[in-house]
Amino acid sequence: MKELNLKLSNMSCQMCIKTIKNLLSDLNGIINVDINLKDNTGIITYDENILNEKDILKNEAFELYPAKKV
Amino acid sequence: METKLKVSGMTCAVCANTIERSVSKMEGISKISVNLLEESVSIIFDDKVLSIADITLKIEKLGYNVLGNFEEVVDDEKKREMDLKEKFNRTIFGSLFSIVLFSLMYISIPYKIYVAFLISLPPLFYVAMPIFKSGYNSFLNKTLNMDVMYSLGMGVSYLSAILVTLKLLPMNFMFYDTTIMLATLLTLGRYLEERAKGKTSKAIKKLIKLQVKTAKVIRDEIEVEIPIEEVIVGDLVVIRPGEKIPVDGRVFEGFSYVDESMITGEPVPNSKSIGNTVISGTINKNGVLKVTTEKIGKDTLLSQIIQLVKNAQSSKPKIQNLADKVVSYFIPVVFIIAIASASYWYFVDSILLSVTTFISVMVIACPCALGLATPTAITVGIGRGAELGILIKDSKVFDVSENLKCMIFDKTGTITKGKPEVDEIVSKMPVNDLLMIAGSMEKDSEHPIGRAIVKRAQELNISFKNPKEFEVISGMGLKGTVDEKTVVIGNPSLIELNDIKIDEYYLKNISRLQENAKTVVVLAIDNRVEGLIAISDQIKENARNTIDELRELGIESYMITGDNEKTAKVIGKSVGISEKNIYSDVLPEKKAEIVKKIKESVEGYVEFIGDGINDAPALSTADVGIAVGSGTDIAIESGDVVLMKDDLKYVTGFVKLSKRVLKQIKLNLFWAFAYNSILIPVAAGALYSYNIKFQPELAAIAMTLSSLTIIGLSLLLRRYNPIK
Numbered sequence: 001m002k003e004l005n006l007k008l009s010n011m012s013c014q015m016c017i018k019t020i021k022n023l024l025s026d027l028n029g030i031i032n033v034d035i036n037l038k039d040n041t042g043i044i045t046y047d048e049n050i051l052n053e054k055d056i057l058k059n060e061a062f063e064l065y066p067a068k069k070v
Numbered sequence: 071m072e073t074k075l076k077v078s079g080m081t082c083a084v085c086a087n088t089i090e091r092s093v094s095k096m097e098g099i100s101k102i103s104v105n106l107l108e109e110s111v112s113i114i115f116d117d118k119v120l121s122i123a124d125i126t127l128k129i130e131k132l133g134y135n136v137l138g139n140f141e142e143v144v145d146d147e148k149k150r151e152m153d154l155k156e157k158f159n160r161t162i163f164g165s166l167f168s169i170v171l172f173s174l175m176y177i178s179i180p181y182k183i184y185v186a187f188l189i190s191l192p193p194l195f196y197v198a199m200p201i202f203k204s205g206y207n208s209f210l211n212k213t214l215n216m217d218v219m220y221s222l223g224m225g226v227s228y229l230s231a232i233l234v235t236l237k238l239l240p241m242n243f244m245f246y247d248t249t250i251m252l253a254t255l256l257t258l259g260r261y262l263e264e265r266a267k268g269k270t271s272k273a274i275k276k277l278i279k280l281q282v283k284t285a286k287v288i289r290d291e292i293e294v295e296i297p298i299e300e301v302i303v304g305d306l307v308v309i310r311p312g313e314k315i316p317v318d319g320r321v322f323e324g325f326s327y328v329d330e331s332m333i334t335g336e337p338v339p340n341s342k343s344i345g346n347t348v349i350s351g352t353i354n355k356n357g358v359l360k361v362t363t364e365k366i367g368k369d370t371l372l373s374q375i376i377q378l379v380k381n382a383q384s385s386k387p388k389i390q391n392l393a394d395k396v397v398s399y400f401i402p403v404v405f406i407i408a409i410a411s412a413s414y415w416y417f418v419d420s421i422l423l424s425v426t427t428f429i430s431v432m433v434i435a436c437p438c439a440l441g442l443a444t445p446t447a448i449t450v451g452i453g454r455g456a457e458l459g460i461l462i463k464d465s466k467v468f469d470v471s472e473n474l475k476c477m478i479f480d481k482t483g484t485i486t487k488g489k490p491e492v493d494e495i496v497s498k499m500p501v502n503d504l505l506m507i508a509g510s511m512e513k514d515s516e517h518p519i520g521r522a523i524v525k526r527a528q529e530l531n532i533s534f535k536n537p538k539e540f541e542v543i544s545g546m547g548l549k550g551t552v553d554e555k556t557v558v559i560g561n562p563s564l565i566e567l568n569d570i571k572i573d574e575y576y577l578k579n580i581s582r583l584q585e586n587a588k589t590v591v592v593l594a595i596d597n598r599v600e601g602l603i604a605i606s607d608q609i610k611e612n613a614r615n616t617i618d619e620l621r622e623l624g625i626e627s628y629m630i631t632g633d634n635e636k637t638a639k640v641i642g643k644s645v646g647i648s649e650k651n652i653y654s655d656v657l658p659e660k661k662a663e664i665v666k667k668i669k670e671s672v673e674g675y676v677e678f679i680g681d682g683i684n685d686a687p688a689l690s691t692a693d694v695g696i697a698v699g700s701g702t703d704i705a706i707e708s709g710d711v712v713l714m715k716d717d718l719k720y721v722t723g724f725v726k727l728s729k730r731v732l733k734q735i736k737l738n739l740f741w742a743f744a745y746n747s748i749l750i751p752v753a754a755g756a757l758y759s760y761n762i763k764f765q766p767e768l769a770a771i772a773m774t775l776s777s778l779t780i781i782g783l784s785l786l787l788r789r790y791n792p793i794k
């Protein structure tokens with residue numbers, strides 16, 4: 001299990017969080033998505049045996065809401 | 071291919087943007103635009119590459135709900151207008167054919183019966199068919215509504231006319247004109263009904279008109295004009311003099327006067343400077359304002375008000391159930407009367423009389439007036455309320471109005487202005503010096519009393535100093551040093567606690583001020599009492615009148631307050647609330663409990679009126695909660711009624727309006743019954759022995775008149791002015 005800490009941009013409401021979660025649910029190996037709207041941060045817990053950071057960051061969610069690794 | 075979808079779940083402009091960007095990346099999409107305000111997504115795409123289902127799937131993947139084709143889902147207004155136009159056309163078409171058919175009866179031409187049959191066909195399909203169809207549908211659904219009865223009446227008359235054409239019945243059975251006239255009048259009645267309903271939503275339309283379509287926003291230091299749905303929270307919006315404010319927000323730069331009368335009813339424009347909030351839909355009068363956007367789209371106060379009025383108009387009060395129930399019993403009874411009288415006349419007189427009686431009874435018994443009685447009165451009443459700034463969210467208020475016994479007032483902010491002010495200063499030293507010291511101590515205070523002192527000092531242009539060794543004694547006051555002098559400022563107990571003696575002169579004044587419901591702040595310098603500052607919360611202008619008027623209406627007033635007993639009693643006395651109805655020292659969370667207690671102790675309904683911020687539980691505990699004046703979100707959400715204007719005369723205004731609406735409903739029901747009950751026996755042939763007989767077409771006219779009476783009476787409400 002690994003954690004990926006992100007700094008996100010462009011989010012403005014609860015629905016944005018839901019959108020990100022929905023899109024990430026496509027990926028196999030995601031364990032938990034925790035996004036904080038106020039600080040624009042996100043912690044994604046995933047199974048490193050199934051996927052890597054690159055795969056996650058390639059997801060459409062982060063095209064819509066650009067994210068940087070912290 | 072082009073399509074427009076209705077999508078729910080978008081809460082902000084970024085959501086809209088997300089959908090736009092995500093969908094536009096799909097292959098085959100050539101154009102997409104999202105309208106956040108109407109919750110629509112318009113797409114131009116290649117239907118060879120992808121389908122609407124693919125797009126729907128994609129949007130739902132993002133977390134939003136696609137409700138279907140936009141035109142089908144929404145556009146109620148457009149649909150309604152089309153429907154109205156169609157009904158109008160049908161009425162005109164039907165009238166023309168009715169006239170022709172009617173005249174045909176009185177002229178002689180060859181093959182008259184065949185010509186009449188042919189002429190009756192177009193209006194039969196165009197005008198009568200919709201009624202037959204809905205009658206058939208409700209019959210299939212096993213509901214005996216009026217359409218079933220109309221269909222029976224019309225069907226019977228048309229059938230007998232056909233039998234005439236086939237030469238199976240004599241000429242006087244030729245009911246072609248009657249059938250078409252009936253259908254026309256029924257359509258006319260419905261047209262008028264729909265139109266009246268449309269008129270009542272004028273208030274909403276007026277509010278919708280206040281919404282702004284575009285906003286001038288500063289992006290990358292350049293001012294651009296963009297559609298309102300693209301504005302996001304945090305955007306800096308520029309508003310020039312004469313322009314409408316497009317968003318709810320806070321002034322970031324600039325100073326101006328803003329006319330907020332459309333929202334708050336306050337006729338005098340309010341000055342707005344940095345930090346003040348502005349409401350969308352209000353008009354900027356003279357200066358340029360830069361506003362930081364805080365709320366957009368559905369979240370703005372204006373949108374909420376519109377939604378609220380819409381919801382209220384569709385809510386049903388209990389009295390409506392009564393009307394509905396009566397109608398469902400009414401139909402079988404009428405049917406029995408029709409059959410009984412038809413068979414009676416068949417045996418006593420002739421088949422012709424039997425048939426006409428049947429048709430007459432069926433048509434005269436139209437309970438559409440009954441169905442109209444409640445909704446017209448309520449829609450007009452709510453609309454009238456909205457015009458006056460009385461927003462009625464739930465039509466249960468009308469049920470309650472009849473047996474309303476108690477009005478419970480929250481004190482601060484409802485009976486009083488809720489803004490304490492310095493009322494009197496008792497001191498032997500110069501007032502300015504005293505206020506300088508007191509103001510310096512209180513200048514950072516968040517306490518309303520402290521702020522009142524600072525405000526007064528600022529009004530006198532007194533500049534403050536920084537106190538040293540500053541200490542806050544919670545709930546009592548402050549201690550510190552100003553200009554090397556020790557200062558104690560606070561309530562009398564704080565002074566005593568510091569072993570400072572209050573002399574006879576000040577003691578007398580303290581008790582005098584307290585007896586007048588004023589809060590007394592004592593100022594001691596270097597261990598000597600140097601002055602008193604009396605602070606009071608002004609009673610609202612119309613408080614006394616309102617409570618007197620309520621009493622005349624048979625409603626007793628109560629008061630709940632967190633203030634001490636002494637103050638509460640004095641204020642209660644000055645506005646005319648009797649001592650036994652005053653609950654003082656009540657903690658905010660206990661207010662609801664007391665409302666419950668009062669509710670249990672009286673026979674009748676209880677309304678609570680408060681400013682809505684800490685009153686939410688009490689507002690919902692009472693039978694009807696009235697949120698007054700503040701016009702904040704919380705106020706709007708918590709009350710069943712929101713008074714937009716911070717003026718107590720609207721309380722009696724509301725009570726009178728709701729009573730008037732209930733009276734109107736009852737009057738309407740009476741008229742609907744009166745028409746039916748008086749005319750049914752006549753239609754059934756009760757007066758036949760006096761040679762008075764009811765023609766089917768006259769029955770149709772009477773029915774239309776009963777509907778018109780009710781619509782007309784209800785519309786009278788629009789002129790009702792409950793506010794003096």
